Structures are given as structure tokens and as C-alpha cells.
Amino acid sequence: MNLKVVDQSPPEVTHKRNPGFPLDLDWVERVRMNRSALERRAASIGARRTVKKDYQLAWLLKAITLIDLTTLNSDDTEGRVERLCAKARHPLRSDIIEALGVGDLRILPGAVCVYHSFVKTAVAALEGTGIPVAAVSTAFPHGLAPVETKIREIEMSVADGAKEIDIVIERGMVLRGDWQALYDQVKAFRKACGDAHMKTILGTGELATLTNVAKASLVCMLAGADFIKTSTGKEKVNANLPTSLAMIRMIRWFHEETGIEIGYKPAGGIATAGDAIKYMALMKEELGTHWLQPHLFRFGASSLLTDIERQLEHGLTGHYAADYRQPMV
Numbered sequence: 369m370n371l372k373v374v375d376q377s378p379p380e381v382t383h384k385r386n387p388g389f390p391l392d393l394d395w396v397e398r399v400r401m402n403r404s405a406l407e408r409r410a411a412s413i414g415a416r417r418t419v420k421k422d423y424q425l426a427w428l429l430k431a432i433t434l435i436d437l438t439t440l441n442s443d444d445t446e447g448r449v450e451r452l453c454a455k456a457r458h459p460l461r462s463d464i465i466e467a468l469g470v471g472d473l474r475i476l477p478g479a480v481c482v483y484h485s486f487v488k489t490a491v492a493a494l495e496g497t498g499i500p501v502a503a504v505s506t507a508f509p510h511g512l513a514p515v516e517t518k519i520r521e522i523e524m525s526v527a528d529g530a531k532e533i534d535i536v537i538e539r540g541m542v543l544r545g546d547w548q549a550l551y552d553q554v555k556a557f558r559k560a561c562g563d564a565h566m567k568t569i570l571g572t573g574e575l576a577t578l579t580n581v582a583k584a585s586l587v588c589m590l591a592g593a594d595f596i597k598t599s600t601g602k603e604k605v606n607a608n609l610p611t612s613l614a615m616i617r618m619i620r621w622f623h624e625e626t627g628i629e630i631g632y633k634p635a636g637g638i639a640t641a642g643d644a645i646k647y648m649a650l651m652k653e654e655l656g657t658h659w660l661q662p663h664l665f666r667f668g669a670s671s672l673l674t675d676i677e678r679q680l681e682h683g684l685t686g687h688y689a690a691d692y693r694q695p696m697v
């Protein structure tokens with residue numbers, strides 16, 4: 369198996385964090401996306417085999433390192449978060465690791481993502497692993513609370529030990545075209561994050577057009593977002609490939625203009641190993657393999673790891689495991 373794809377050099381050495389830039393309304397005005405062209409391009413990603421069989425297991429191992437292992441349910445408990453963190457510590461069964469011969473590779477998820485209330489629990493459960501805790505703060509999933517309340521929630525998540533903050537934007541600001549209000553609020557969120565990296569959830573399924581998605585992406589990047597993220601997982605339409613293309617192309621344009629690399633996080637409804645490979649192929653083709661590293665790409669997903677583990681076992685044995693052998697939480 370070619371494991372080069374799994375190997376990662378330490379990203380922090382070279383990665384320059386987005387410092388934020390002034391709001392350039394002329395640039396925002398120039399942004400246009402052509403939905404049918406993006407849909408055609410997205411369809412071409414799914415239509416052909418993107419990763420040859422020999423490489424599939426390596427890509428799936430890589431995919432694990434890119435997952436924000438997530439539980440975001442209204443009935444979450446400390447116990448469920450602890451079980452999720454135990455899974456994060458050992459994302460693959462030891463017999464699979466042994467059979468793949470990858471015991472010496474650091475295959476751990478990119479982060480564990482929880483509501484603010486569970487940050488302390490997750491930080492304690494992950495101690496010593498180096499796996500960061502990401503908190504969805506700012507009145508997730510709707511984002512509709514007074515700005516002071518949302519800023520306070522960020523500050524509390526950071527104080528509890530979250531190293532990454534997933535903020536949600538107010539979709540109404542985009543629908544009204546109030547780019548100044550969006551910029552000001554996201555900039556204030558970034559300030560409250562301090563050293564914690566900020567992922568900016570756009571709620572793309574509620575933004576009406578791909579041009580709006582692209583403009584909102586740009587405004588959030590100008591305001592200092594470290595990542596742009598599609599969805600909360602709670603909208604009727606969550607991550608998909610055409611929306612991803614619109615956002616990824618804005619990341620590329622932003623990089624061309626500023627030299628700053630922004631991360632991308634598709635989230636919501638990404639549940640199969642096949643989905644994961646399509647998103648990774650899209651990133652590779654549009655931005656290059658460099659972008660397939662945990663500091664520049666994450667999946668927001670609650671059940672993806674279960675399917676990846678099943679597919680890895682299938683790749684090794686030719687059989688699928690019974691569900692009880694791969695409990696999630």
C-alpha cells in the first residue's frame with residue numbers, strides 16, 4: 369500500500385494564519401458563480417474513478433486524519449462525549465491496524481467537535497492525545513442571539529480549552545446583502561477566538577444562490593476566518609459538491625490575491641467512504657494535495673468514521689463486519 373499520502377509533515381512550521389484584511393466591497397461585488405457550470409464540473413468528479421484500488425485504503429486512512437469527529441445532538445450527554453473521545457483515541461480496531469501494518473503512523477481524527485457545554489468533558493477525555501477540541505459556539509445552529517451573548521460563548525469555550533471554534537453566521541445578513549454587518553460580526557468573533565482557530569459556518573443551504581455562498585465566503589475570509597465551513601448539519605440542504613466548488617474557488621482566488629491559505633470544511637450528511645473520496649478528489653484537483661492536510665481540510669461528520677472502518681475491513685478481508693463490531697457512541 370502506498371502510505372505516502374497518509375504521512376504528514378508538521379503544518380504549523382510553514383502555515384501562516386489569516387491576519388484578516390479590510391472589507392473590499394468592490395471585490396465582493398465582482399464575485400459571480402454560474403450554478404450550471406459548477407454542477408457540470410461536480411458531476412464529473414463523481415462520474416469517473418478518482419482513486420485507483422491500490423490507493424483506496426491509503427486514502428481512507430488519510431480521510432480519518434481529516435475528520436472532525438462530531439456529536440451535536442440536543443440529547444448529548446457527558447457519557448456520549450466521553451465515548452466519542454474514546455473512539456477518537458482509537459479510531460480503528462487494533463486488528464485492522466495490525467493487518468494494515470500502520471501501527472507506527474499517527475492516525476487520529478483532526479478534532480472532536482461538540483457543543484460548548486461539553487468542551488471541558490472532551491478536553492479531559494482527550495488529554496495527552498494532542499487531538500484538539502472544537503466547539504460550536506455563537507448560538508449554533510441558527511446563530512440568532514445577541515452578538516454580546518455569542519462573543520461571550522466563544523470566550524467561555526476558549527477558557528474551557530477549545531482550540532478551535534466553529535462559529536455560525538447570521539444567514540439574514542447574506543440574504544439582505546449586508547456585507548458590512550457580516551464582516552463586522554465575524555471580525556469580532558475572530559478577535560474573541562484569540563489563538564483558537566476559527567471555522568466559519570455559512571449555512572449554505574439557506575443562502576439562496578451560489579453567488580451568495582461565494583460572496584459570504586469572501587467576506588468571512590476578509591474578516592479573518594481560518595476555515596470556511598458549509599453547514600451545521602441541521603439545514604435541509606447540507607454539504608454538496610457544487611457548493612463546495614463555489615467555496616473552494618473562492619479559497620483559491622483569496623490565496624492568489626493575498627497569499628493566505630484558508631481551510632475548507634464540508635459538513636452535514638457526509639457519511640460514506642465513497643463521499644469522503646469524492647471530496648478529497650475535488651480538493652486535490654482544485655487546490656492540490658497540499659490542501660489535504662488537517663490544518664487545511666476537515667470533514668464535519670458524525671458517522672463517516674464508522675463507514676470508513678467498515679470499508680477498510682472489507683478491503684482487507686473481502687467481508688463487511690457486523691454493525692456491533694463497530695459501535696460509534
Ligand SMILES: O=C[C@H](O)COP(=O)(O)O
Nearest residue numbers: 601635636637668669670
Ligand atoms: O459539523 C458537523 C455536522 O453537524 C455533522 O453532520 P452529520 O451528523 O450529518 O455528519
